[in-house]
Amino acid sequence: MSATLSRWSRALVAAGVCWLVAWQAAALAGLPRRTTVALGLYGFVLGVVFGKAYSLVPSYFDRSLAWPRAPAVHLPLAVGGTAGLALAPLAKVPAVVGSLGATAWAAGVAVFLATLAWTVRDNPTGSETGTGDHNADRRPVDRAANLFVPVVFAYLAVGSWETLAARVALAPAVLDGYPPRATHLLAAGGAALLLFAVGFRLLPRFLVVDLPSWVPWAVLPPGAVGPALLAAGLPAGPVFRVGAVLEAVAVVGFAAAYVRLYRASDRDRVGFLGPLVGVGFGVLAVALGLSFAFGPVDPALVAAHYRLNLLGFLGLSVVGVTFQFYPPTVGRFPGAGDGLARAAMGLVAGGLVLELVAAAVPVALVPTAGRALALVGAVAYAYLVLGVFVQRARD
Structure with a gap:
């Protein structure tokens, strides 16, 4: 099984x-x-x-x-x-x-x-964590992280229902069917909150560094409440502003926690770079979100906000963690290795930077160049991960 x-x-x-x-x-x-x-x-x-x-x-x-x-x-x-x-x-x-x-x-x-x-x-509630006695000091963090996984499930359920209600008349919407509401429920409430919760269990073990037991409590509660307020308050208003502030607290707190782990670790794995760059883009993304909540909304920056969140924060974090689970160095095929993995992440990150620059200062062909770089990086990432999968299937 x-x-x-x-x-x-x-x-x-x-x-x-x-x-x-x-x-x-x-x-x-x-x-x-x-x-x-x-x-x-x-x-x-x-x-x-x-x-x-x-x-x-x-x-x-x-x-x-x-x-x-x-x-x-x-x-x-x-x-x-x-x-x-x-x-x-x-x-x-x-x-x-x-x-x-x-x-x-x-x-x-x-x-x-x-x-x-x-x-x-x-x-x-996840009070039984499966954490062995040799890691007993990690149990407070593990229990805090587990407690919020059912909240992730709730966001996935409501966000998926809203997606269904927007397309199928027989399914009554919980909210009003406005597509960005479902997107925020699934991205911020589903994916990002799960990244916080699972990350607090997974990342300290990857980097072999202890995390203070209070850190999850500074990140997970605002990360659990913020997406609901964002979705309900879109596109403006006091509820939306409170949600934006709470989500910013969660993302910045998670970013600070990961940077601390990264700096304290003596391990050197290519996969660690993905979340490191990802949380940097996450901080930029929530800064843009706060600017939308408290100031004018520029459509070009809205597009950049979506790319920074999905491809930068969530995407590069996923890419890095994937490389940790499926190390490119185990590949026995041309190009497999940390060098191509770094290049893949660098191309995606570089492409996003070009897109952000073009959103702030429009320059012809720069957004296209940025997206082209991100595509090349995505192809390199897919080549490495799928290559390892094919190799495992043959072995």
Whole structure:
């Protein structure tokens, strides 16, 4: 059963990696933002999150996954759902494509949530952490992190329901169907909060550094409340402002915690660079978000804000953690190694910097050059990760 879980979890991660390449190609081609959001958030970020969560969350709650074949059922629903949601905004695409995509996506999330909820049903707060006695000093941080995982599940449920309600008339919306609300619920409440929670367990162990027990409490509560207020308050107003402030506190706090871990570690792994650069982009993203909440909104900067969050903060963090789980140095194929991994992350980061500069000071062809660099970086990343997967399948 563990082999089945591992194989299909990797398949979900592989699909997410492929969606990253499709996302950057779509951005370079100038496809609608709703298409690129579907590819980036629903396809890449959450696709990889789902793949790893099936194995990580049960172990962090000291349980075994209740249904090891859940990822195999989830995979076609996630792929079909993402494809439908990405195609729906394009011209001449029938509305039914979006409806089917939203339905498939929601069904996949239902499989994910039902499986994990049943897995942790007798340990819902995560007080049993699976942390061994040799790491007993880490248990306060681990328990705090586990406590917020059910909040992530709630955000995934509501965000997926809002996605469905926007496309299927039979599903009444919890909010009003405004698409950015679902995006913020899933990106900030689902992906970012899970990054905070799982990151506080995972990253100190990767870097072999202790984290003070108070740190999660400075990040996780505002990170849990902020996305709900952002989604409810969009696009302006006092609720939106409070949500923006809380989310900024969470992101800046997480960034400070990771920088502290990174500086204190004597380990040198290429994957550590992804979250390091990612949290830097996250701080820039929330700074832009605060400017929207308390000042005028520039559409060009809104586009930069979305790219900084999805590709910079969440995307590069996911890329770095992926390289930690699937080290490029184990590859026995041309180009495999830390050098190409660094280049991949550097190209993505450099492309984002060019896009940000172009948003602030419009210069012809600079945004295109930035997106082209990000696409090349995404292709290099996919080559390394998928190459390791193919190699494992052959071995």
